Amino acid sequence: MKKRLISVLSMLLAIVLLAACGKSATPNASNSTAGAGTGNGQAKTYKVAYIARAQSDSFAAWLANAVKEEAKKYPNITLDVFDGEANDEKENSMIENAITNKYNLVIVQPNNGEAQRPYVEKVVKAGIFAITTNARISGIEGASSVDANPYEQAGVNARAAIEQIPQNAKVVVLKGPSGNFHADERRASWQKEFFDKRPDVKIVGEQIANWNKDEAMKYMEDWVQANDKIDAVISMNDNMAAGAIEVVKDNAKFKDMLVYGVDGTAEALLLIQEGKMTSTCMQSAYDLATKLLDTSNKLLTGAEKQIDTDIGNPLVNKENVQQYIDVLKKAGAIK
Structure with a gap:
C-alpha cells in the first residue's frame, strides 16, 4: 500500500513539473514569431551593408568611421563597410552584391545619385530596406533617407x-x-x-x-x-x-x-x-551616423516603415570654430 502511494505521488509530481515547463516555453515561442528572437532565446541580429562613396574623400571617410563607431552601440546590428572608390560601376556592383548576400538593410552614399538610383530601386524590390545618405536619392518609393539640406x-x-x-x-x-x-x-x-x-x-x-x-x-x-x-x-x-x-x-x-x-x-x-x-x-558626420543607425534600427525592428530626416546646417567661422574643434577633439578626430 505504501509503495503504491509513493508511485501515485511521483506521477502527480511529474505532471506538475511538465505543466510548469510548458508555461515557461510559451513566451519564448511568442517572441520568436514576433521577430524579436532567433527561436533559441537570443536576440535577433541584422546584417547591414554601408557602401561609402569613396574613402579617399575626407568627409566620406569621416562619415564611414562615424557609422562604424555608432554601430557598436547596437548589439542587434552587424555592419560591413565597403568603399565605392568614387566609381559608379564599382559602387553599383557592391549594391548588387549586397542584394545577393541577403543583407537586411543597405545604406548607400551615392557617388552619382542618378547612376545609383536603379540599383537602390533593386534593393527595395528585393524586399531589403534601403537608406540613401549624403546625398539622398529622392523619389524612390520604399527607400528612406538621412541627409542635410x-x-x-x-x-x-x-x-x-x-x-x-x-x-x-x-x-x-x-x-x-x-x-x-x-x-x-x-x-x-x-x-x-x-x-x-x-x-x-x-x-x-x-x-x-x-x-x-x-x-x-x-x-x-x-x-x-x-x-x-x-x-x-x-x-x-x-x-x-x-x-x-x-x-x-x-x-x-x-x-x-x-x-x-x-x-x-x-x-x-x-x-x-x-x-x-x-x-x-558643419555637416556633422557624427549627427548623420547617429541618425543612420537609429533609422536602421527602427526600420529593421518594425518600429517604422520609412523615414526621411535631416541634420542641421550651422555656419562655422572664426567666432565659433573653437567649440567645434573641441567636439572633434573629444571624439578623437583632432589630436
Whole structure:
C-alpha cells in the first residue's frame, strides 16, 4: 500500500513539473514569431551593408568611421563597410552584391545619385530596406533617407559672403560631381544667394574637381598663373577648399584671399582657426551616423516603415570654430 502511494505521488509530481515547463516555453515561442528572437532565446541580429562613396574623400571617410563607431552601440546590428572608390560601376556592383548576400538593410552614399538610383530601386524590390545618405536619392518609393539640406549648407556661406567679398572681386569656383544632388544644390544656392545679388563679382575660373583635393590643386595652380589676384575661393566642399589653400600658402599675393567650404572637416576647422579659411557649414558626420543607425534600427525592428530626416546646417567661422574643434577633439578626430 505504501509503495503504491509513493508511485501515485511521483506521477502527480511529474505532471506538475511538465505543466510548469510548458508555461515557461510559451513566451519564448511568442517572441520568436514576433521577430524579436532567433527561436533559441537570443536576440535577433541584422546584417547591414554601408557602401561609402569613396574613402579617399575626407568627409566620406569621416562619415564611414562615424557609422562604424555608432554601430557598436547596437548589439542587434552587424555592419560591413565597403568603399565605392568614387566609381559608379564599382559602387553599383557592391549594391548588387549586397542584394545577393541577403543583407537586411543597405545604406548607400551615392557617388552619382542618378547612376545609383536603379540599383537602390533593386534593393527595395528585393524586399531589403534601403537608406540613401549624403546625398539622398529622392523619389524612390520604399527607400528612406538621412541627409542635410545642401542648398542651405551653401546658403549660410553665401549670405555671409555678400558683405565679406570686396567690390569687383575676382573669384574661382570649385564644384562637386555633375549630377550629384549636394554638388548641384550647393552651386545653385551660391548662384541665387550670392552671384545674382553681386553682379560686380567676376568668376575667373570654374571647374568640377569631384570633391577631390588633388584635382582642386591642379585647377588652382592654373588659376594662380592666369590671375594676379584671386579675392575668393568658393568651394562646394572643404576638401577642395583645402587644396586651393595649399597652392597659395606661401604666396603673399593671396594672403587675404577668402575661402568658403562645406562639411566641417577637422582640416577645415583648423584652417579657420589659423585664419587661412573664412567659413564652412558643419555637416556633422557624427549627427548623420547617429541618425543612420537609429533609422536602421527602427526600420529593421518594425518600429517604422520609412523615414526621411535631416541634420542641421550651422555656419562655422572664426567666432565659433573653437567649440567645434573641441567636439572633434573629444571624439578623437583632432589630436
